Amino acid sequence: MESAFPTAARLSLHFLLYSSLLLNALFVAHLFLSAPPAQSPLLSEVNNDGGSGALSWALRAARDAESVAAVGCSGHGRVFVDGIVGEDGRPGCECNTCFEGPDCSVRTPDCTADADSGDPMFLEPYWMRHAEASAVVLSGWHRMSYRTTDGLFQSVELERCIRRLHRAVGNAVADDKQIVFASGSSQLINALVYALSPASNSGSTASVVATTPYYPAYRTQIVLFDSREYKWGGNTSKWANASGNSTTTEDIIEFVTSPNNPDAVLHQPVVGGSSAILDHAYFWPHFTHIPAPSDEDVMLFTTSKLSGHASSRFGWALIRNEKVAKRVNDYMIQNTMGASRDTQLRMLAIFNAIVANLHGKEDIFAFGHDVMTAKWRKLSAVVSRSRRISLQNIPPQYCTYFDKIREPSPAYAWVKCEREEDGDCSDVLLKAKIITRSGVWNDASSRYTRISLIKSQDDFDMLLERITEFVDAEHSVAGSNSI
Numbered sequence: 001m002e003s004a005f006p007t008a009a010r011l012s013l014h015f016l017l018y019s020s021l022l023l024n025a026l027f028v029a030h031l032f033l034s035a036p037p038a039q040s041p042l043l044s045e046v047n048n049d050g051g052s053g054a055l056s057w058a059l060r061a062a063r064d065a066e067s068v069a070a071v072g073c074s075g076h077g078r079v080f081v082d083g084i085v086g087e088d089g090r091p092g093c094e095c096n097t098c099f100e101g102p103d104c105s106v107r108t109p110d111c112t113a114d115a116d117s118g119d120p121m122f123l124e125p126y127w128m129r130h131a132e133a134s135a136v137v138l139s140g141w142h143r144m145s146y147r148t149t150d151g152l153f154q155s156v157e158l159e160r161c162i163r164r165l166h167r168a169v170g171n172a173v174a175d176d177k178q179i180v181f182a183s184g185s186s187q188l189i190n191a192l193v194y195a196l197s198p199a200s201n202s203g204s205t206a207s208v209v210a211t212t213p214y215y216p217a218y219r220t221q222i223v224l225f226d227s228r229e230y231k232w233g234g235n236t237s238k239w240a241n242a243s244g245n246s247t248t249t250e251d252i253i254e255f256v257t258s259p260n261n262p263d264a265v266l267h268q269p270v271v272g273g274s275s276a277i278l279d280h281a282y283f284w285p286h287f288t289h290i291p292a293p294s295d296e297d298v299m300l301f302t303t304s305k306l307s308g309h310a311s312s313r314f315g316w317a318l319i320r321n322e323k324v325a326k327r328v329n330d331y332m333i334q335n336t337m338g339a340s341r342d343t344q345l346r347m348l349a350i351f352n353a354i355v356a357n358l359h360g361k362e363d364i365f366a367f368g369h370d371v372m373t374a375k376w377r378k379l380s381a382v383v384s385r386s387r388r389i390s391l392q393n394i395p396p397q398y399c400t401y402f403d404k405i406r407e408p409s410p411a412y413a414w415v416k417c418e419r420e421e422d423g424d425c426s427d428v429l430l431k432a433k434i435i436t437r438s439g440v441w442n443d444a445s446s447r448y449t450r451i452s453l454i455k456s457q458d459d460f461d462m463l464l465e466r467i468t469e470f471v472d473a474e475h476s477v478a479g480s481n482s483i
């Protein structure tokens with residue numbers, strides 16, 4: 001059909017159309033040719049600003065970071081900037097357990113599930129989703145001094161951010177406490193015991209105690225650092241009376257892990273008159289309900305279990321008494337001169353990102369709780385079919401943070417082997433190709449063993465597969481016996 005437009009009008013319309021297409025093509029080509037291939041949102045912001053040229057020395061590092069992050073490793077591994085360099089001159093994929101091959105796409109045949117360590121990899125997908133908010137650029141001259149702002153060893157801004165975080169989550173009263181940073185809360189275990197022990201010229205020795213099943217590092221560190229002022233005193237039962245409580249005039253330092261590693265129970269000190277150290281490594285809403293803010297004299301926290309950044313080695317203590325805080329600080333000065341300033345910078349980005357998303361769509365605790373509840377539900381469903389093993393019972397509880405009754409989402413399953421002949425539970429599960437951590441580590445019976453649920457999703461899927469086989473085998477034996 002013939003057009004109603006006259007020829008001259010058609011020509012000018014074509015001209016306009018082609019020149020607009022050409023301009024668009026030039027614009028797109030400019031964008032792709034002038035920017036690095038995997039451009040970070042931060043870089044694009046500056047470029048959109050009109051290419052202020054503000055970025056120069058950070059570009060190569062940003063490109064390196066984004067180019068390794070872009071490698072998928074089949075979803076079963078990842079590449080790190082500092083990974084082992086292969087023949088192609090680039091770092092290769094580091095695969096999750098039970099996956100192998102250059103791109104981690106091959107399942108290791110007959111693989112043993114590893115549910116041993118408390119490696120908090122379950123939060124890795126969260127940070128992949130929040131790459132921009134959590135990325136940190138470090139210049140070669142970033143805080144080279146021993147000291148930071150105001151001649152201190154601690155970032156003032158990070159301290160403020162931690163107080164904001166506790167206030168917003170409602171898990172601890174931080175405002176009237178001193179904060180001491182350390183290289184992981186592990187470093188604070190001995191620092192706090194030192195600070196709470198009697199002076200070396202007093203002639204007294206403190207006994208350090210914890211309630212079984214307890215986190216083993218309390219015992220192993222005290223034994224390692226065995227000193228005149230304090231010694232390992234064993235289980236609290238030696239000091240507690242039949243009702244479970246006692247008051248002592250001896251110098252007792254009691255570690256109280258709440259919620260507990262390995263069994264997720266919320267604990268209070270049981271030895272009256274003791275100096276209690278409340279280890280709140282897991283007192284965050286992705287692992288437990290928060291009944292009320294903790295307001296103990298000495299409280300311990302770690303980013304390992306809060307954000308999952310175990311590698312950064314960052315923990316902190318909230319301490320009411322100034323003299324005790326000073327002694328912990330003195331210890332830190334002697335020991336490492338404070339937590340790494342590089343780590344503190346990274347933590348500031350991580351904690352700011354956490355605080356900015358609280359109660360929002362991207363809330364880390366909602367994310368973590370969803371992941372951990374799903375794991376607990378699946379594991380419980382399989383184990384409920386077994387009469388050979390059982391799990392600890394955790395009821396749903398009201399949580400002040402979520403303002404609702406929440407499903408249980410413990411970091412660890414505390415498994416009991418029910419049969420008389422299964423006295424070594426970790427060995428029973430090892431024979432079923434599942435690595436767990438024997439209750440003996442926690443000064444408990446070997447009839448118990450701990451299964452870690454905070455590792456990667458791949459680790460959990462492998463664990464579930466093996467546990468399902470274990471329970472199915474129990475049923476097929478029971479079935480054949482009944483024939």
Ligand SMILES: Cc1ncc(COP(=O)(O)O)c(C=O)c1O
Nearest residue numbers: 118184185186261281302304315
């Ligand atoms: C109860 C408890 N406290 C302290 C720690 C030590 O944490 P980090 O040294 O990584 O801060 C852990 C680690 O698993 C733990 O389970």
